[in-house]
Amino acid sequence: MASRACTRVILILAWIKLLTAQYSIPSVTIQALKPKGIRVSIPDTPGLSLFVFQGNVNRSIAKNDVGNIMGEITEPTDGRWVFEDLDVQLNVGDVINYYVHVVHNQMGYIKDPDSVIVRELEDPSSKNPTANDCGTTQTRVRNGKACAGNIIFEERFDFLREDVWQIEQYIPDEPDFPFVSYQRPFNAPTVSVQGGNLRIEPKLQQNVPGFGSSIEMGTLDLFSGCTSTSTKCRAEAWGASILPPIVSGRLTTKAFAFTYGLVEIRAKLPQGDWLYPDILLESFLKKYGSLNYASGVVRVGGARGNEQLAVGSTGFGNNLLYGGVLMDATCRDTLLRNKTSSRPWGDDFHVYSVRWTPDVITLSVDGEEWARFAASGDSLKDQFPPSCDVARSALTTGSKLAPFDDHFVITLGIAAGGITEFPDDATSGGKPKPWKNTSRKASLRFWQDIASWIETWRQPALIVDYVTVRAL
Structure with missing residues (x-):
């Protein structure tokens, strides 16, 4: 009896741990395409069943707003959840304000609004980045590692970080x-x-x-x-x-x-x-x-x-x-x-x-x-x-x-x-x-x-x- 009670406690604790585990939305990759278009993607992870993107160009966006650019993806492609809209006209210098919503293990998660500036227009035939890509780069980071094209430092000044x-x-x-x-x-x-x-x-x-x-x-x-x-x-x-x-x-x-x-x-x-x-x-x-x-x-x-x-x-x-x-x-x-x-x-x-x-x-x-x-x-x-x-x-x-x-x-x-x-x-x-x-x-x-x-x-x-x- 004691053994069965112990087993039940372990199972209950396991379920509590599973239900309270925090899921973190993967990094969002945004590519501005030429002559027109936008491609947004995140890497696939087990348990994902929905990826939603909401964005505005050069205009702010709040959680749960409906953006001028929006897409809903229900299936991954080649290991990534990819949304494309080839009718969006973007220019270098434009700021894309956005948030994303995903469903993971039947639970919904929203990534806080963020923004990205368009630095270049990419060829639509360029490959989607993969989660494990770490191309060689001439960049060197003190006490760190750099992967080609990746952000190695970012500060949005949500508060003053004296550790940084x-x-x-x-x-x-x-x-x-x-x-x-x-x-x-x-x-x-x-x-x-x-x-x-x-x-x-x-x-x-x-x-x-x-x-x-x-x-x-x-x-x-x-x-x-x-x-x-x-x-x-x-x-x-x-x-x-x-x-x-x-x-x-x-x-x-x-x-x-x-x-x-x-x-x-x-x-x-x-x-x-x-x-x-x-x-x-x-x-x-x-x-x-x-x-x-x-x-x-x-x-x-x-x-x-x-x-x-x-x-x-x-x-x-x-x-x-x-x-x-x-x-x-x-x-x-x-x-x-x-x-x-x-x-x-x-x-x-x-x-x-x-x-x-x-x-x-x-x-x-x-x-x-x-x-x-x-x-x-x-x-x-x-x-x-x-x-x-x-x-x-x-x-x-x-x-x-x-x-x-x-x-x-x-x-x-x-x-x-x-x-x-x-x-x-x-x-x-x-x-x-x-x-x-x-x-x-x-x-x-x-x-x-x-x-x-x-x-x-x-x-x-x-x-x-x-x-x-x-x-x-």
Whole structure:
């Protein structure tokens, strides 16, 4: 009797385990076809009996909404549940918002709404991806594995994940010397996640709660929580050397670092005089040195925040997108490129992307390539004149695209002023820039002109919708 009772208990526990087991919907693959069409699929798993897709193009969708694109599949094909609609017209840059519903072991499951951006149109005859495909790739991931075409990093900012991102706290210096300090919450409320977006918004240091000092006479101590060992975390105002007048935010991927891949960042850029965003790839281990851009920086895309910024008759305000590779502070602008828009880049969200291979780095915005950097001669550094410091011997030890041949991390942030982003002969709204880049009083002169620039900070935040990195 005891044995039978024990058996019944085991069976009951087994049934409870079976009924409460959580099923996870497999990854959804979406292919945009040419000249028209969409193909959506998931891998087959035992117990699946229904696959339903609901989607909208460039329009949001909620759970249980009926999409403009919809399909119901009751049978798998060659190991996948595949829905196709060859009448849907898609273009590069379109955003497909969708959710899927499946029935597994007679129970229904709905995958939360998600989105994917169309990066290319594929030939309809291209094979359906299989669940176990892991093609070879040039992409390398620190402490990880990459499969050709697969996403190796994705951040949708449903909340602020401090296990993924390091929120920086330090006072930056060379080579840019921006007029900011980077501080973490709760020291300063500059970094937050709101409505599924990352928001980085600069503030006046004097207005930060708990700051009881003076910009011109006080002390700023950031040692508690300092994240840098190469720059300072404490400053004292003395004479013309004031405290950083702006407190801002900066995030860097903490554990994720990679070599070669496709990065996409959907963001809305800040607008306001003397502000500029940092959307960067930066060297993880600083293989070629830590100063003077020695290990390379990729500026994925940015626009200076001034509405009317000019040098002579040449304008380069918030309607001018610029970016490129930085390898040398002296010849900083040698490999920077730009693209003009009829509207400020901060008026709307745009997808800024970089495709990084062993041979070339290309920048795109909303699916349109606008800058390309390839090694000429023996290496990338051959594109610099002999007078530039980039001709140092350290780069001779790397590949022809050195220093862009090592693991890099993703950095997001905002800076203000500094000694590199704004030429000395620049004017903003017809008024001369208030500081000289070579002056010891640069930050002080910027601060003394606060009445002119603070009123322009009507949308000073960098707002990021998502970040993805895909293997080549």
